[in-house]
Amino acid sequence: MNVPVPVTDPDDPRLADYTGLTDVALRRRREPADGLFMAEGDKVIRRALDAGYPMRSMLLTSRWAEAMADVAAATGAPVYLVDEALAEHVTGYHVHRGALAAMQRTPLPPPAGLLATARRLVVLEAVNDHTNIGAVFRGAAALGMDGVLLTPDCADPLYRRSVKVSMGTVFSLPYARLPHGPGHLDAVREAGFRLLALTPDPRARDIREVAAEEAGARTALLLGAEGNGLSARALAAADVRVRIPMAHGVDSLNVAAAAAVAFFALAEPRPEP
Amino acid sequence: MNVPVPVTDPDDPRLADYTGLTDVALRRRREPADGLFMAEGDKVIRRALDAGYPMRSMLLTSRWAEAMADVAAATGAPVYLVDEALAEHVTGYHVHRGALAAMQRTPLPPPAGLLATARRLVVLEAVNDHTNIGAVFRGAAALGMDGVLLTPDCADPLYRRSVKVSMGTVFSLPYARLPHGPGHLDAVREAGFRLLALTPDPRARDIREVAAEEAGARTALLLGAEGNGLSARALAAADVRVRIPMAHGVDSLNVAAAAAVAFFALAEPRPEP
Structure with missing residues (x-):
């Protein structure tokens, strides 16, 4: 007792x-x-x-x-x-x-495990807002992404606010930290993932077209922070830049909504329960 | 001066x-x-x-x-x-x-104008949170919905917090209030819209399948409040109940993310700028 x-x-x-x-x-x-x-x-x-x-x-x-x-x-x-x-x-x-x-806390596994097994990965770069981290995890888990890789400057998924906003999905969706510095995406590419960079840039390709090409492929979707977006380095490292088509002259969605739409667009058909 | x-x-x-x-x-x-x-x-x-x-x-x-x-x-x-x-x-x-x-404020137009011209409408039922109202407007504008109809118990899109979260899209995306009481969706249906009710209910149809059937149709997407969801009356009035397929045992997305995904799924191909 x-x-x-x-x-x-x-x-x-x-x-x-x-x-x-x-x-x-x-x-x-x-x-x-x-x-x-x-x-x-x-x-x-x-x-x-x-x-x-x-x-x-x-x-x-x-x-x-x-x-x-x-x-x-x-x-x-x-x-x-x-x-x-x-x-x-x-x-x-x-x-x-x-x-x-x-x-x-338990020791965070290295990215190798996720890189070996996942088909759809989220890569977060410098997302340092706990609410956004939590919301991205919730969307990623709900919409069938297999795991999350975070750059070292991302906020902590286990911080109280992240946990709450994520509805606890930070506990169930596997994640790992990427190494510091240049070349931090090399291991992702070497594991056989195509790197898609999500950007509001109108010159990027429509994510719906690219998603159709990704069927059967291993895909990592790179997301940056609200406001700043992805670094020039991450954009340069990507195989393809993708955008969500925007209407009414609106230039962007918030990170959680944009991430959810992108996850949905990239989702592979899954067996129904 | x-x-x-x-x-x-x-x-x-x-x-x-x-x-x-x-x-x-x-x-x-x-x-x-x-x-x-x-x-x-x-x-x-x-x-x-x-x-x-x-x-x-x-x-x-x-x-x-x-x-x-x-x-x-x-x-x-x-x-x-x-x-x-x-x-x-x-x-x-x-x-x-x-x-x-x-x-x-200027007099809010009756729904008739939107009902005559729109092809993709959002109908919000009892969404009484200003942040959610703002986020739904931002997503609806960005993702090509033509306007928003609100039940009388929805929060005010012009409240300061709604305006801010919407990034000002409450000013540019047309909206109107529906009448009180039973039959409040009749005018929407009579205007020729199919009524789609978004729900986490696993018995609802996959929104991707339904979206494919809606190509060329006039569609109104019904959304309820976080937590309670749509009323039994709204669900009963709908032509079809749709759900966003969920993975990893997650039961829902937040309203803003779910709305954005549903708008994206229903978006009609638009001419690129």
Whole structure:
């Protein structure tokens, strides 16, 4: 029986994993350095566990202790019971989902595994917004992409906001980090992928035409950040530049919508469930 | 010459249009009632004017007076010059884009015009989130839909947040309100549109198959709110229920991404620029 431990002192060192959750700058440094990420809410916590991430501890208010008792029993991780005021004092915000878990990161696999098995990859370059990372993962998982490769300057898919926006798909869709520097796409090409760069450039080819040519091929779709788009280097490395045809003089979609449309356009017919 | 009028009293009645902009509940009641909407920032103000909305007044900080002088001259509307502290005091937030305009709403046309001319319509049911309304308009404009019909319980496309997220497309893409109550879709059907209801229901038909059948037809795509989706009444009124095929066990996309994918799937080939 894993008995929750009441904690009343906000400076209790056992709560250290949960401090300053609203300080994005602090947390984005600290969480990877400490091998830590936060899962918030019943569903997300269970999805993180199902994906194989070990639990370090849970922080619960009393009304959540019972609902999470099975998780506490299954993991054996310490459970700290706090009142709502203390939870807010420690984390910096009103924890309206009532349950927080500090999860242990696992070593990120090298890209080789994905490069060996995937047919449809997303390559994100310098996408440093947690909301956009989460939204791209959700769309990629929903629309049949097999995995995500991220340049080192992309935001963390396991950051709390990314996890939430992704609806937990950051746990289920495989991803890996590409190496720094020039030639970072070489391994993708050498693994047999055609590199498609998504751009609003009207000189690029209509993604519908290119998608038809990609049937049966292994394809990596390169996406850049909102605003800046892909780097000149990524555009130069691509085999083909593709665009989503635009109407009414609109020049772009937001990253999440553009990514979803591109994933849909590239999706291979799948057996229906 | 339209000379800016310095204002230093936050209670000056000439600033009444600009008070309490962060109070969403207040503004969503007051703006339609007062025939008013807010345009924020140089680009959005100009787009609203280009779309034919009359200007009631502008509220500018000094460093924006010169940049907006041509707009002031062209409209003849009063320009109130305030310092940043006063702007923040009146509006409730830091006006980082430096220029605000109170614009006059124009009478919304009845749906008949759109129903007579459009080939691809979006019908939004009870989408009451301003961000989602803005995102749907941006996607609809970019991806070639001809206009939007909104049930009376949809959020206001001219609310500040909707305008911003839409990138100003709420000004350029025609829209109209449907009547209240049962039979609200009758006029759409009677105008010759096939009604397609977008749903995550796995029993619905793959939108790719249905889109192929819609080539040359007049099509209205019904979208519901995040979470609740379309009402039973709307689903029953539809000619066909369509779904975006989902992978990896994901059950849905967010409204903006789902809408963008559906618009893309239904887009008719257009002459390239």
